[in-house]
Amino acid sequence: MMDTAITVNAARRLYWKGRYLQRAQTMLKELVIGYDNVIDRDIDYGRYHYAKLDIEIDYGDAHDFLRQGVYGNHGSSIASMILMARENAIETRNLLDERGFARLNLIHSRILSECGKVVTPSMLEDFIDDISFILGIFSSELGRTKAYNFVRLGQYVERFDLILRLYDGFDYVNSELDAMNTIAKRLNRNYQFSKIFTSDLQRALAIVNGVIDRVIEEKACILEFSEKDVQTQG
């Protein structure tokens, strides 16, 4: 696939597609682990875990916990993340490998069609495999394109965001930050490398999440109104 010019809108959608897919994959893994912890260790394990994401969930047992994770009425439910990933993928599907899009579409359909059924860990593992397949497809087919690098950038940011929120993983994030910086620099030669010199979670999150605004220079694209236009508008 040839590399093509990327608009501001497409860049944001690719980035967010990467973020939603990464978040869905990570949260699916967290749910599978959480399922065992709810059964074996502490029925409230899921409540504490989601509280780190500022999300309140309520459930009665382990299966119910999975249901809340997949279909719950909150922004980190698997259903809403897949929906958002799909929306971003629809708008950028011309830049993506078709098989990756088709697989994402299948996950979306399955989540919708199985809404009334019991959510099991094996169903979640299927989704994890599917998302790995999608990300694998993108990595093999779009290795040299800007489009893929936006997806990767989104994945990195989301991964770091979740590691910081769920596990306070400052050291890990700092040690891996240059991989993200390299992609950001590849996308925009004006980008300056980010470092986290703080142990404050909110400031660290702001640094990680702010990377995209230094890659996408939206303001530079906005033209000022000429005098003639102002007159026309008036």
Added chain:
Amino acid sequence: MTEPITPELQKFYDIFDGVDQSKVSEFKDFLETNAVNFNLFKEGNFIERSFPFDMIPRIIPKKEFDHLQAGIVQRVRALNAFLNDIYTDQKIVADGIVPKEYIDSATGYLPSFQGIIPPKGIRTHISGIDLVKDTVSGDWVILEDNLRVPSGVSYPLTIRRAFRHTYPEFFEQMNISKIRQYGMQLKDAMDHVNTGGLNVILTPGRYNSAFYEHSYLARITGAVLVSGDDLVVENEVVYLRSYNGERLRVGAIYRRLDDDFLDPKEFDEESLIGVPRLMSAYRAGNVAIMNGIGNGVADDKGIYYFVPEMIRYYLKEEPILANAPTYLPYYEKDRQYVLENIDKLVIKDVAEAGGYGVLFGNRLTPEQREEIIGKIIENPRRFIAQEVIEFYDLPCMLNGGIEPRKADLRAYVIYGEEITVSMGGLTRYAMEEGNYLVNSSQGGGFKDTWVVEL
């Protein structure tokens, strides 16, 4: 009446008898999995809907298609000449071939673009010509010329690939013309008129019924898929807003939105999907816009009546393909005929499209009949009337068997360095038996179209 079985269609059935027919369901799965959609808006709701597909293709013998191709190319040449004439000297009006009233009152006519010559003089870059095959004469008849934003080409292109993967037997054993060069032909046509810069496809966005197609065409041509807010105009030059702050010059825009929405400073000022000042760049000759601005004057249902005369006037040739017999209530003689024979005619509102505003005289209640007669008398220019063409049904796999359905053909034409007709096209069929409206927006389905040489 179902079209007689040709040797080419018989060959299809013979092969079909020997293949694994359970794989037919794979097409539906493919279309759904890949969200090959023609979306609908119903009662204010956006409905994602995959385009119903029937696997029995319309098969046109190569010799028959050669004739169609010649007629279609001739028609598109004449229509392009007509547009160039209308937006410059209007000789065809001065010579009394087309009444001036028909030009001035055509909703698609934009007099403010008088005198603007587009790059290379091409205005009908991508045309969709709708035809049916008449059961009485056996001839193909032109129903409509679509010269603004004809959609649908992506569906046969997409399904052809799936068909080849699922049932290679047909492609190994039948000599089926290839259509996959469409993407390259479209790219060449964009390059041909490009004034220097990127090729882009301008989409109204994800909630447009044909968004799948916009995305597909961007993929196969390598053009950048853009929304209105991705483009800016500065000093009468169009630029794409690249994510890294650069502005990249745009040389050709294949727009998939109507004139009214293209530029809020020129047309509908409330349009949020257009590009402010785009028309200033077009007027200055700094960007090619495909299809041309103001093409609606040529595919107006009233102007359709005059196309055979255009062919004679501009090309000095006899039309190869005929129009459906059409009456213009604008002319006294035709109006009398229409009012006296309304029960056996189809009445079309020239301002409508997509199968809307079409009335079959034999299905009107007495009240509806009186109402439409009143409207025709009040505003004859607004309507045309046509004899009902009894066009062929095609066999469709429906309800567990093979059932006949009315079907038309949309042929796709690209006007670049030369005029090329895609060797296939979109066959659209009505979902209900006996229904003459095959439009996608009316819930119809589609078939692939195979041009076959035995």
